[in-house]
Amino acid sequence: SQQGEEDPQALSIQEGENATMNCSYKTSINNLQWYRQNSGRGLVHLILIRSNEREKHSGRLRVTLDTSKKSSSLLITASRAADTASYFCATGADSWGKLQFGAGTQVVVTP
Amino acid sequence: DVKVTQSSRYLVKRTGEKVFLECVQDMDHENMFWYRQDPGLGLRLIYFSYDVKMKEKGDIPEGYSVSREKKERFSLILESASTNQTSMYLCASSPTGEEQYFGPGTRLTVT
Numbered sequence: 001s002q003q004g005e006e007d008p009q010a011l012s013i014q015e016g017e018n019a020t021m022n023c024s025y026k027t028s029i030n031n032l033q034w035y036r037q038n039s040g041r042g043l044v045h046l047i048l049i050r051s052n053e054r055e056k057h058s059g060r061l062r063v064t065l066d067t068s069k070k071s072s073s074l075l076i077t078a079s080r081a082a083d084t085a086s087y088f089c090a091t092g093a094d095s096w097g098k099l100q101f102g103a104g105t106q107v108v109v110t111p
Numbered sequence: 112d113v114k115v116t117q118s119s120r121y122l123v124k125r126t127g128e129k130v131f132l133e134c135v136q137d138m139d140h141e142n143m144f145w146y147r148q149d150p151g152l153g154l155r156l157i158y159f160s161y162d163v164k165m166k167e168k169g170d171i172p173e174g175y176s177v178s179r180e181k182k183e184r185f186s187l188i189l190e191s192a193s194t195n196q197t198s199m200y201l202c203a204s205s206p207t208g209e210e211q212y213f214g215p216g217t218r219l220t221v222t
Contacts, residue, residue: 004153033210042115042201042213043154088153096161097142097207098169101154 004032004089004102012108019076021105023089024069031092032065032072033099036085043088046074079109114138115214117202123220130189132217134202141207143185145169145177148199148216160185161207192221 007022023032031050035043049056049065049072056063062075076083086106090099118133136143142161146154146169156169158177166177174196178186185204189196197220203211 035213040199040216040218042215043203043211045210045212048210090154095207096159096167097205097209097211098144098156098159099211100156101146103151103153 004091004100006087006089006102006105008105009103010106010108012110013079015080015109015111017079017109019079019083019107019109021074021087021107023072023074023102025072025089025091025100026070027091027093029067029091029093032063033090033092034061034063034072034074035088035090035101037088037104038085046087076107079107081109081111083107084109115202115204115212117200117214117217119217120215121218121220123222124189124192125222126193128189128192128221130192130219130221132187132189132200132202132219134185134187134204134214135183136185136204136212137183138204138206138212139182140204140212141182142205143179144203144205144211145175145185145187146201146203147171147196148201154201157187192219194221197221 034046086104088104090101144159145157160179176188202214205211
């Protein structure tokens with residue numbers, strides 16, 4: 001069953017603009033992770049935020065987590081054409097490290 | 112760098128054939144996962160393994176089985192391939208409770 005739901009489903013922006021996508025989930029979690037997938041390839045881990053954290057940064061990425069609203073956001077600042085990809089949120093809730101993925105947000109950055 | 116490899120990038124099989132998809136990781140991770148990815152559905156977990164010879168069903172195990180005889184290798188088996196198993200198959204590994212490292216994926220077509 002899908003736990004995370006990303007919004008929007010698709011996003012088109014120009015280089016230099018910021019891209020924001022949101023993820024909502026339904027049940028309690030241990031952590032929330034964001035992954036990127038370039039067309040037809042495997043997923044690449046971007047950032048992990050634990051349930052007791054509210055915000056995390058990594059380079060041009062900023063992730064927030066609001067456990068009271070069961071939601072997270074991923075902000076990509078100063079986007080580049082190379083950021084064109086699908087972005088997935090995934091929630092982890094058990095000790096095995098199993099993840100539940102959302103359907104993803106497709107981001108297109110035009111030069 | 113963690114490396115997860117999958118035996119084939121593209122595979123075409125006939126209905127009723129037995130299909131083996133292999134995944135190898137080189138980082139001594141305890142956990143390994145098999146997902147299938149379909150448009151609009153995100154990634155769905157088929158099976159995972161937390162140790163050699165140990166396996167657990169994921170969300171959609173029907174029609175699949177797995178084998179983990181060595182820590183670095185996790186195989187997905189389609190006992191009798193059907194057209195509704197046409198999909199992208201992704202393998203991942205992780206140390207327990209942390210981010211997952213994905214292979215490049217196998218795009219399987221069953222005709």
